[in-house]
Amino acid sequence: MGRGGGEGALGAWFDMCQHRHMSNAKALPLLEPAAEPCCPPLNERPLTADEAERTAVMFKALGDPVRLRLFSAVASHDGGEACVCDISDVGVSQPTVSHHLKKLKEAGLLSSERRGTWVYYRVEPAVLAAMGQLLTKAATA
């Protein structure tokens, strides 16, 4: 629970990425901390067991249709933020929605905040970008 946001596996994964990134990042200052490349692309070298273990958590979180719809619903909402009541129309019961949102939060893809009666979830742009470059860099390299 060191940094703000999720309290799940993202912390370790992101820290791992930052650590690796730091070894060859010397000239770039601290602007745009969310859009920077991060972590070895999948085709740079075979992932270690640790890297795979942590990275798989995030892919697994998006590997369920209901979670993918929930995540997309949050991400496509204004400001990348949505109340649970706005996105819970995905064909499963309310406890199941809550369960999946918790999973996405544990994977570090979403963070939540209670404001009055309602709870709002929003996406973590940095992680999204990191995951994307994991794939796009692999595709274009």
Place this chain on the structure above:
Amino acid sequence: MGRGGGEGALGAWFDMCQHRHMSNAKALPLLEPAAEPCCPPLNERPLTADEAERTAVMFKALGDPVRLRLFSAVASHDGGEACVCDISDVGVSQPTVSHHLKKLKEAGLLSSERRGTWVYYRVEPAVLAAMGQLLTKAATA
């Protein structure tokens, strides 16, 4: 089994993407068919049940640590292609390796070809790029 490559869920997913892409693609010719953007980014609009169902298959395929290591091993090999014997050192038995490679193939992420004694797996760059843009476009938009 219409197109070359995998025979799994990729076919439907890619076709779905192409179909959608065709509706707003009028001015671009057929160069770089593999690097083109494809499918709505996750933050463009909430995914439908069908879209989520098909897309989740690919994320789920990368949601297992062993499969992620196998995929990374293939992708990082020369030419994006590797013999099974080169990548099967991931700490599980040979049948399990074969099982996971089959899953990756069914998800459309890998294709396989037998050449003599050995079987070679290689990545599908188009799908990789499509998945990446699903995330990077969502991250930067």
Place this chain on the structure above:
DNA sequence: CACCTGTATCGACGGACGTCAACATAGACA
């Protein structure tokens, strides 16, 4: 305070998944 609404947690059930040993198949070679 009581009551209502929105969200999270608990406990249980059924199905999917990762794993293995045993066996089957494909090709190379003698």
Place this chain on the structure above:
DNA sequence: TGTCTATGTTGACGTCCGTCGATACAGGTG
């Protein structure tokens, strides 16, 4: 043909996971 190596398939087992109803918690309203 037989044998050896490389890979895929089968069947079984244990565990994880998605789902639900019931219940608990939080906050607003009266």
